[in-house]
Amino acid sequence: MCSDGQVNVRGRWTERLRGNGSAATVAQALGVAVLGLLFIAVGLVDAWGFPGGVVVDPWWFAIPLAVACGAMLIKRRHPLVALGIGLVAFGVDAYAGGSLGVIVALVDLLYAAALFSGPGIPRRLVAAALAVVLAVTAVTFIVGGSLQDTVIMGVQAFALLGTPLWWGLSVRQQRELADLAAARALDIQRLSELRESDAVRGERTRMASELHDALAGNLSAIAIHSAAALAQQQPDHRDAEALRAIRSASIEALEELRSMIELLRGEGDALIAPARLAEVCDLVTAVRSRGVDVHYTVTPDPPPHLPAAVDHAAYRIVQEALANATRHAIGAAVHVSVEVAVESLSIVVSNSRGASMVDPTLGGLGTTTMRERSEALGGSFAAGWDSNDDWVVRATIPIVSATV
Structure with a gap:
């Protein structure tokens, strides 16, 4: 994910640089052209001084200069094409002796290629430039045999090819780092907004x-x-x-x-509502997950729609009875039966003594709470031991009175 972000950042700033600065590009090309023509006018030609080179009119160097300056106009959109044209113009210019204007244009095109080309291209250009520098140095030593001339030629070749590439690559890396820092700051801002949104939620x-x-x-x-x-x-x-x-x-x-x-x-959040009888199945599942053997039956299944007060009271009675059974009769099986008739709802919860049985009537408010819930709706409640030595909770809640 990080590498993709880096590629996207590089693409953004590269496109931005390529799309902007058209007027500046034209001004740079015109500036180099005027400077080159001034060099020709004062006789600064035959820069390389190759022995036995061709002799041409000084103004002939204006032709490769014009070609190189024309290539500068497309250096932002097509940096490699512009560099190729510039190298051809430089080769022709050097064959005739060389002019300073074309050298300046080539330096600018090398810098633009390192700055505006796609990912991975600048390093290939640096490797190619080093290869050319080594080749020029080796050829100079083989042909001339002078160590001094060889060193001078190698330094000149490196200054011409290596310096603008190194400069462009350095500026490129700094801009990439700046854009990555800006993208990171934007990500931090978005993360802060998300955290704030979560806090509000x-x-x-x-x-x-x-x-x-x-x-x-x-x-x-x-x-x-x-x-x-x-x-x-x-x-x-x-x-x-x-x-x-x-x-x-x-x-x-x-x-x-x-x-x-x-x-x-908010939308998507679970709603808070009083628990209903239909949710007893979830309650039973939760109790079973704790290792309690619970047998649950409801008639009819699923239960019909009930008044809210009856529905909520029935759920709470079953919940409290289950809690008492699991708390006071460890290891005992619990039987829960709910029957919904036309006029009333009946709840029966029973359990044996189990491995350890504490008297449910001692020290708790569970039985009192269940009784109050039943009698508040006009129903009845009873809890106690039956003939089989089981603890049984019975509650009956009228349905008709709750709808009056």
Whole structure:
């Protein structure tokens, strides 16, 4: 992933450099052309001074100069093509003796090739330049035999070919490092934004949980107790209308609270809602994962839609009964039976003494809580030992009264 990022950064800055500076490129080409013509005008030709070279008119050097300066115009978009044209112009110019203007143009084209060419090309150019320098040095020594001339020619060849390539490669590396640093800074900024977003999401989730814990339970309790009070009142009792209004308002407030919690948690987050009887299967699976042998049956399966108060109370009773069985009867099998009839819902949870059995009536509020949940909805509750020496929890919750 890191290497891909580097290639992308190189591509971005290379394209940016190639696409910009058209006016500067034209100005550079014109500057070299004018400078070269001035050199020709003052007689600075025959730069290489090859013995036995051809004799030409000094203004003949303007032709390879014009070709080399024309190649400079395409050095950003096509650096290797421009370098090839420049090398041909330099070869022709050197054959006639050489002019300083073409040498300046070749230096610029070598620098541009190192700076603007694709990845991997500059190092190949450096290797080729070193090979040419060694070849020129060797040929000079073989032909002339003078060590001094050989060293001078080798230094000149290296200065002409190696220096602009080294300079261009150095500038290229610095720009790549700068772009990589900018890309890294951008990645750090994006990471910081993601962390901030996660923190905000976590805070919203925490607020949603606190809203649910602080208000949803109280609103559910109001709905449950008002429904229980309605079940004990006569239909024409003067308080019945007020109780119905209280229950309706509490249920509407609970629905609005759920909408607020959903908005706080955001799309894609799990919604907080009171547990229902349909989720007992997940509860049983979780208890079984801890090594407890649980037998669960529900009639009908799946259970029908129930009033929210009855649905929630049934789940909590089963949950508390399972918790008591696994806590007080270690290793005992637990049987859970839920039956939904037309007018009522029945829950039976039983377990044997197991390897170790503590009296469930001692030291806990589980039985009291289950009793209160059942009786608050007008139902009944009983817990105790049966004739088979099993601990049995029975709860019956009317369905009709909860819908009044």
